[in-house]
Amino acid sequence: MLGQNFLRDERTIAQIVTSARPDPAGLLLEVGAGQGALTRELARRCRRVVAYEIDPELAARLGEEFRAEPGVRVVQGDFVASRPPAEPFAVIGNIPYASTSRIVNWCLDAPRISTATLVTQLEYARKRCGDYGRWTLRTVQTWPWLHWRLAGRIPRERFRPVPRVDSGILRLERRQVPLLPASQLTAYQRFVALGFGGVGGSLCASLQRGYPARRVDAALRANRVPADTTVGYVWPEQWIALFRAIHTTRW
Template identity: 30%
Template sequence: MAIPHTALETKAILARLGLKPERRLGQNFLVDERTRDRVITAAGIRPDETILEIGPGLGALTEALARHARRVVAIEKDGRLVDFLTGEFAGTARVMIVNGDIRRVDLAKLVSEEERNAAREARGAKPRTDGWSVVASPPYYLVAFLVRKLLDLAYPPRHITLVVQKEVADRLAAGAGEMNLLALAAQLASRVAKHDRISRRAFWPQPDVDSTIVTLASHAPDKRPIPAAQEEEFFNLVRPLFQTRRKQLAGSLGRTLKLTPPQTIKLLTMAHIPPEARPQEISVDKWVRLFRILEAHRI
């Protein structure tokens, strides 16, 4: 058997393995080589870095990633696919297949082990400094969890490349007017950019909607507008405000912090936020400014 690159090859291999795509696992296999190449380009892979691939499927992207990176660690939940992938990549040390659920995998430990591997390969020389990156095509329900899990790591990935439903890409890259908690979390920790739109025909079985490639380039720890140590405090402030997103901030902020209307309006004005504004209308910069003002006033 060999890694499939077309819908016909994918169907044939699945039939030979006696497998059917699991919709509940979001199994839509990449069957278009041009799309594969566009994902590789967007990922901006460095030759000395490790790529963590989440959900490799039948390995169409894994194979290409291994040609560009020092090593690919592919995490696959479906044990049936793990057996296939392990056999196909048995002859290369550049690919490691891990059977696991990304929601439960200890990424900090996995990355640390890869760092030690790199040091051993360097044979006493300075280990690589290109870090690690992520490439994934997660199902809708997993995106928010995955983004937060990756960006909250003490040693986050240098770069994250996701193939997601267009509406999810729009949410991640949202600006003032469409701001949401997912976008706020992503943009505080990284530079988010949307890339090519991907036709649903690039996958088999075809999903119901088209996808978009979106990338998140992590900010250095000292460049984050909200330090990691203060993120929990920041989101404790903004989360309840987004839960009442249709209400004006002058009212919801005042109730949340138990402030009088004049106090609330003064603080919002200092942050250059109109009192009648709603949470989704506020940019990341203004949310950060408001947090800093509240911090300075010990509120």
């Protein structure tokens, strides 16, 4: 069973599906189908579901259960080894905690993904969504075209076997209109990496390694970001504003 904690609670299944808001006519990929608790609900709501399960025995059982369902296809294998669909699609899943980073990175790199709704450790979801008032590098780098949100919390007692920690519903949603032009996204990611990779944790000191000090100081003042602010406490919207002020203005 590869470390997966299975859902039994109908309220939780409804909570996850409601958070996902799946398009009944769209393509939906389920990660870690397990014993099929989510799959059954998704099959009732959606015309096209591809359910991935890495465990051969569980995948075989699901394949037999949904053999007569033309809208459901069960795939035995590692989800992150699959190629993203060429058409728009959404992802949903109660995923194994140990595979969280791999699955999230797959979703972030998929060019046609519209949304991803993933059950993760609550701590992971809170950190990625700025719930502690701090923001991670990966979240900030992808913010111009992806919105990260903690869509709900799930008590650990609602899973079997019961995990040691509570879970969160991590919601990723592609913005219809990116906050930066596509031509600037690579430069923006480098800009953020420079800010996070600097000296002493100060955003000002980090950015001054790559840009003139006066330009950095002026941009920080204009956006009301104290010069000694630790990078993790800078909001994604502030990063974008600083990028515009520093990078897109010639000096």
